[in-house]
Amino acid sequence: MVPSAFERGVSWTMNRESPTAIAGLSISAPATWKFHEFENLVLARRDSPGGNLQLSLAYRSDCREEPTPERSEACARRWLSRRTIGEFEVRPVGSGEEWLGSAAVGSQGREGRVWFVLRDGQLLLGLYLWAKERRDDSRFAGEIDEAEAIVRSARSEQR
Numbered sequence: 068m069v070p071s072a073f074e075r076g077v078s079w080t081m082n083r084e085s086p087t088a089i090a091g092l093s094i095s096a097p098a099t100w101k102f103h104e105f106e107n108l109v110l111a112r113r114d115s116p117g118g119n120l121q122l123s124l125a126y127r128s129d130c131r132e133e134p135t136p137e138r139s140e141a142c143a144r145r146w147l148s149r150r151t152i153g154e155f156e157v158r159p160v161g162s163g164e165e166w167l168g169s170a171a172v173g174s175q176g177r178e179g180r181v182w183f184v185l186r187d188g189q190l191l192l193g194l195y196l197w198a199k200e201r202r203d204d205s206r207f208a209g210e211i212d213e214a215e216a217i218v219r220s221a222r223s224e225q226r
Contacts, residue, residue, distance in 0.1 A: 088224060090124060092191070095220040097213060111217065116198055117207030118179065120214045122221065123192040131188045136166045139183040143192050147172065147181060160219065161186070167219060172196070180211055182218045193218035 086093040090104045100120075102111045109122040126142040136157045144152060153171035160167045166185040172178045172194065179196040195214040197207075 091224050093222045093224055096217045113210055117210040118195055118197040121194045126190045130185055130190045134188040136168055139185045139190055140168055143181055143183045146192055189223045191221050
């Protein structure tokens with residue numbers, strides 16, 4: 068059996084100009100972010116102690132039969148069933164049937180943010196969680212925006 072990237076200690080640093088493949092995804096990100104692949108999950112963090120981004124592939128096929136924002140939101144809520152999630156803001160992105168949903172995690176978004184991206188019937192879920200001691204630190208204010216840009220850039224290499 069071939070060891071996983073995690074077992075081999077493989078990690079990636081991305082460059083915004085050229086998307087890089089990881090876990091069956093093509094992702095664009097600033098070079099300050101490092102990515103680690105696990106089974107059905109990619110963990111990422113900037114080279115600062117601000118917070119962490121998780122990209123879940125566990126629900127990738129759950130919307131093939133019913134590729135709707137409502138179904139995507141239900142998957143996101145099921146994934147984070149133990150967390151308080153606010154109302155989702157959902158908007159179309161790109162061309163065709165592509166949707167982006169976003170909601171605060173925790174009371175008034177104090178814990179972070181969750182996203183779903185639905186493209187070509189495939190669902191990607193993203194979760195950014197602040198490090199508790201860093202969430203009010205202005206030095207890390209742009210980190211959640213970078214996390215959203217990473218989630219939005221992710222495209223499945225599998226169809």
